[in-house]
Amino acid sequence: MNSMLLQINYHPEKRCAMFSQQLVNGITAGGMYALIALGYTMVYGILKIINFAHGDIFMIGSFIGLILVKQVHLGLIPAMLISMLIVALLGIVVERIAYRPLRNSAKIAPLLSALGVSIFLTNFAQLVWGTQTRAFPSSFQITTFQVGNVALSSMQIYTLLISILLMVGLYLFVQKSKLGVAMRATSHSVENARLMGINVDNIISLTFGIGSALAAAAGILVGLYYDAVYPVMGYTAGLKAFTAAVLGGIGSIPGAMLGGLLLGVFENLGAAYLSMGYRDAIAFGLLIIILLIKPTGLLGKNIQQKV
Amino acid sequence: MIEVIKRVVSRPQASLGLLAVLAVLPLFIKSDYLVHVLITVGLYVVLSLSLNLVSGFTGQLSIGHAAFYGIGAYVTALLMLRLNMPYWATIPIAGIITALFGLILGLPTLRLRGDYLAIVTLGFGEIVRLVFLNWDSLTRGPMGLPGIPSPQIGSLIFTSKIPFYFLILAILVITVLFMVRVAESEFGLSLIAVSHDELAAEAVGIPTLRAKLLAFVFSALFAGIAGGYYATYISFVSPDSFTFMDSVTILSMVVLGGLASIPGVVIGAIVLGLAPEVLRFMADYRMLLYGALMVIMMIYKPDGFWGAKHRVRNAVLKNLEKKHTRVKRGEPLDSK
Amino acid sequence: MIPNKLIEMDNVTIKFGGLLAIDNVSIHAYEGEILTIIGPNGAGKTTLFNILSGVYQPTSGEIRLKGKMVKNLTPHVLVEKGIARTFQNIRLFPMLTVLENVMLGHHCRNKEGMLGVLFHGRKVNEQRLKSITYCKQLLSIVGLDNQLEELASNLPYGKQRLLEIARALATECDVLLLDEPAAGMNTQERIELVKLIRSISKEMNKSIILIEHDLDLVMDISDRIVVLDYGCKIAEGSPLAIQNDPKVIEAYIGSSDEEGDDYAVI
Numbered sequence: 001m002n003s004m005l006l007q008i009n010y011h012p013e014k015r016c017a018m019f020s021q022q023l024v025n026g027i028t029a030g031g032m033y034a035l036i037a038l039g040y041t042m043v044y045g046i047l048k049i050i051n052f053a054h055g056d057i058f059m060i061g062s063f064i065g066l067i068l069v070k071q072v073h074l075g076l077i078p079a080m081l082i083s084m085l086i087v088a089l090l091g092i093v094v095e096r097i098a099y100r101p102l103r104n105s106a107k108i109a110p111l112l113s114a115l116g117v118s119i120f121l122t123n124f125a126q127l128v129w130g131t132q133t134r135a136f137p138s139s140f141q142i143t144t145f146q147v148g149n150v151a152l153s154s155m156q157i158y159t160l161l162i163s164i165l166l167m168v169g170l171y172l173f174v175q176k177s178k179l180g181v182a183m184r185a186t187s188h189s190v191e192n193a194r195l196m197g198i199n200v201d202n203i204i205s206l207t208f209g210i211g212s213a214l215a216a217a218a219g220i221l222v223g224l225y226y227d228a229v230y231p232v233m234g235y236t237a238g239l240k241a242f243t244a245a246v247l248g249g250i251g252s253i254p255g256a257m258l259g260g261l262l263l264g265v266f267e268n269l270g271a272a273y274l275s276m277g278y279r280d281a282i283a284f285g286l287l288i289i290i291l292l293i294k295p296t297g298l299l300g301k302n303i304q305q306k307v
Numbered sequence: 308m309i310e311v312i313k314r315v316v317s318r319p320q321a322s323l324g325l326l327a328v329l330a331v332l333p334l335f336i337k338s339d340y341l342v343h344v345l346i347t348v349g350l351y352v353v354l355s356l357s358l359n360l361v362s363g364f365t366g367q368l369s370i371g372h373a374a375f376y377g378i379g380a381y382v383t384a385l386l387m388l389r390l391n392m393p394y395w396a397t398i399p400i401a402g403i404i405t406a407l408f409g410l411i412l413g414l415p416t417l418r419l420r421g422d423y424l425a426i427v428t429l430g431f432g433e434i435v436r437l438v439f440l441n442w443d444s445l446t447r448g449p450m451g452l453p454g455i456p457s458p459q460i461g462s463l464i465f466t467s468k469i470p471f472y473f474l475i476l477a478i479l480v481i482t483v484l485f486m487v488r489v490a491e492s493e494f495g496l497s498l499i500a501v502s503h504d505e506l507a508a509e510a511v512g513i514p515t516l517r518a519k520l521l522a523f524v525f526s527a528l529f530a531g532i533a534g535g536y537y538a539t540y541i542s543f544v545s546p547d548s549f550t551f552m553d554s555v556t557i558l559s560m561v562v563l564g565g566l567a568s569i570p571g572v573v574i575g576a577i578v579l580g581l582a583p584e585v586l587r588f589m590a591d592y593r594m595l596l597y598g599a600l601m602v603i604m605m606i607y608k609p610d611g612f613w614g615a616k617h618r619v620r621n622a623v624l625k626n627l628e629k630k631h632t633r634v635k636r637g638e639p640l641d642s643k
Numbered sequence: 644m645i646p647n648k649l650i651e652m653d654n655v656t657i658k659f660g661g662l663l664a665i666d667n668v669s670i671h672a673y674e675g676e677i678l679t680i681i682g683p684n685g686a687g688k689t690t691l692f693n694i695l696s697g698v699y700q701p702t703s704g705e706i707r708l709k710g711k712m713v714k715n716l717t718p719h720v721l722v723e724k725g726i727a728r729t730f731q732n733i734r735l736f737p738m739l740t741v742l743e744n745v746m747l748g749h750h751c752r753n754k755e756g757m758l759g760v761l762f763h764g765r766k767v768n769e770q771r772l773k774s775i776t777y778c779k780q781l782l783s784i785v786g787l788d789n790q791l792e793e794l795a796s797n798l799p800y801g802k803q804r805l806l807e808i809a810r811a812l813a814t815e816c817d818v819l820l821l822d823e824p825a826a827g828m829n830t831q832e833r834i835e836l837v838k839l840i841r842s843i844s845k846e847m848n849k850s851i852i853l854i855e856h857d858l859d860l861v862m863d864i865s866d867r868i869v870v871l872d873y874g875c876k877i878a879e880g881s882p883l884a885i886q887n888d889p890k891v892i893e894a895y896i897g898s899s900d901e902e903g904d905d906y907a908v909i
Contacts, residue, residue: 050422101606107421108368109605112562115370116601119555123594235551239433242426281437284430291423292415485761492760493750493771500736500747507734510696512722512751512814521757620740620792624775 020150022268028156030264031163035218036241037256039211045187045251046207052114055238056121061087061216062223066136080220084213091212092205125231133230136223159221167257243287249300333469342468348580349475350533353482355560355576357529363567365522366502368425370554371432375527377549379405379534384452384544394458394539401535402528409527413520432554439546451545455538471540482529486569491622498522559597562604565611646674649818649850655704664690666874672850679853679861682871688854689731692820696728697721723751727816729807731823737796741787744795745778748813778813785809801832818850825857837864
């Protein structure tokens, strides 16, 4: 139940684990992981803290999208946009309440606070929406294309397209826009950014907002793709997305994208050859191994501690 | 107010008095249920004291502590069920095996700090739980291991809750004594030094890796022994009892009481251990409260209620100067 | 009688990625001598200390302590072998007391072991008492023996520096590395510091290597001076020789667009 990979629901006739098929599946899943991973990496880049609650933000985004589609009868895109907005606000509020007061505290404080927020959000969702898994209805007509050995569904294409669109959008924003430059400056050095006149508090809020919005988008995509929304999904997805961020190099935006992709592919390939139950253990194991061997990840920089 | 309480509680007579009260308590309690509550609280105290060694004293945030609890429980269960070992023999074995896992978890501290280490401990906790859940041939997976026998001394089997109560009391006393001894020793000071500033600790000759590993080893040891007790007390173990949420619960007891503070952690364990019973009507909201509690504690009372500010200063001196007042004058300057 | 060479650094180089921080530097330090390392900011002085104390491993070159090669040793092992240091930005244990900080310095000489921790035999207690007495004596040397219960973070800045020195002395080191011990001290405190350092050097017969920017203090206290600039040793000798060395003068005054003018050269 904890596993994101309820593939079988989706392709009942495609149980065969053909490499290219798993590759395509992996890339699609990777795109979604990347969207979540971006939130982790951006927050870590500036504040040097791991936002434990980020996975639950993703989950809330998924639920809000679900409600907007199911009960408010919105179309998918409007639901996604509104959910992204609401969740962005949620992320900003969380930062304001639970992390900002602890900016100058010992490292353990924001860590525990983030943990507290995560627990709060998960249980809040369980109280409000129950612990059962819900389906994500869509009026989508899903067509499947055969491309050589691989079955490609329109759902996968849309998911991948939206993921790529959002990632490109983020990349352009961070590279070209004035705010984006400010974000990058702040992640290099908060002090220097402040000295240059950048309103660091606002930039931090913006970072949380964007990261949370992306997570919300991922939440809706995931809910749709696997046709499952449940309160604990944030925990597992969060941990895996964090693995992706670390794999790519925490603090690096292209790293998060690369990491997400790689994790999606590894997981799908590995899952095809390993038993169901241990599938989640792959991500955890990978995480520990990376942290031990190269904590800076693939695209990360080594930071020497100044004595 | 806290000052007065603190002064009263610090006197050794207070602890002995408390012990005496606890020893005769079961005679006055008719309700089996209440004894069960006390035993549960006792277990939590042992668990949070063990976590305190690593996260409080040594400052290494560990959020997978329930894994050690579980390893101790499963080892004991398997030894008693498959090899028909008496409970008493399983104690050292479960302790040592869990301690070895503690050593394994401590090794990453060589290269990892803070957040990263926390994630590794989280991953460790999850992997252990997943192993419990999936290694069917050994652990029967989600079905768990039922029918674990009770301890027996000679031909006397632990049938009622009372002997169990005294057993956990004994374990608790030993744990507290151990922790107090550590707190009053240079070893304990070296752990605190490592948690403050590891680089500086190395620079004054403290073997920081060894210190951290020892902390992890003993922390796991006591959690493992608590786990073994749990197995024989409840007589059933399953992966559900050793989840991330359980790790978080134990951590909140340590945080509430005050990292590194022994009386604080004990009180934190008692308060949060009793809370589910007292707040029974709010059972659904309990974890919600824990989450909010952690955020609030970090913002307003990061030291816990009984934290670093109330630490006994120069505790190492405590018993020393009283006993050895007949030290000769004119001792050589260099103790080389 | 020729004093012993306690430290021998020969042709030590360290590179951080592409950055050459220390370039082929050789320095020897003797028992009972006060050696001061000076140089403009960024010359590599603290890096040198980090190498000597085991925080960094040199890329090439040899280091000998009391005649024996030391290589790839962790800092705490080097402390056991007899090198101790203080830090440019004070690194005391803030929430521990004055006495506890110093006792931690002496910890490496008390082989207590876990059994000793748990069961206070008479032997353990005696050792502890001796240790505490020793630490108290060190504290009285630096003038802090009336504040044993004070938290380190509550001390005024100058006293914190003294506490750090006492802590380093508690390790029973033979070589003491002091990184800008006078920084932030007022005139009176500096006078006391000079007296303290002299007595450590001559009466305790330790080798002291000092990094300092206060050139008056440096000229007053040093037996020998080494000058670093851009990671290279550009001069070495007595205070008088250094004062008149044209290379040193140039390094400090430098070209017109540098702001090294807070260093008045005599």
